Amino acid sequence: EAGVAQSPRYKIIEKRQSVAFWCNPISGHATLYWYQQILGQGPKLLIQFQNNGVVDDSQLPKDRFSAERLKGVDSTLKIQPAKLEDSAVYLCASSSRGDPSYEQYFGPGTRLTVT
């Protein structure tokens, strides 16, 4: 079974530029999560999708971050414009159900550096 795929693995941009990250979850997984992991901290949930609908985006900075999951499969997270404090690893995870007892499977992450 293929795991969660993410691309790119690394990205370096200047502040005020835009960037997009892509995630392809495990086949058949209805729930998809985006986390932000700043160096020295634990991952923080940005947004959770159930199929193509948003379940929780309470911690997404909506003035600059956006995410979509148009066909309920893969997802894109965008930052526009980027700030220095957005430097972090962006992790995508998926789960077969949006139930907390079901395991979340994580991708390798995209490391973003904003200069």
Added chain:
Amino acid sequence: AQSVTQLDSQVPVFEEAPVELRCNYSSSVSVYLFWYVQYPNQGLQLLLKYLSGSTLVKGINGFEAEFNKSQTSFHLRKPSVHISDTAEYFCAVSDLTASKLTFGTGTRLQVTL
């Protein structure tokens, strides 16, 4: 809302020695508890989870954790560590309805010969 505290940011240990990584949580409702491991340049992998029942939970790679409700703790233990256990370990909590995970800041386990 829940929170997780991992008091030890780094734990150095010699190979074959026992180790305990501490985790305390705060919540006004019942919770599920998790331990994840993150190897360098990789995503997180679930080690074990407590949902209900026995308070001693066994996971992969010889790790176990004990849920202590009165002390609001979920410490991770391994009786004999290997060099390959060197990684970052995260404790996480969720409530029983929403699958949002709240993570601690992590503990770096460094195993040396």
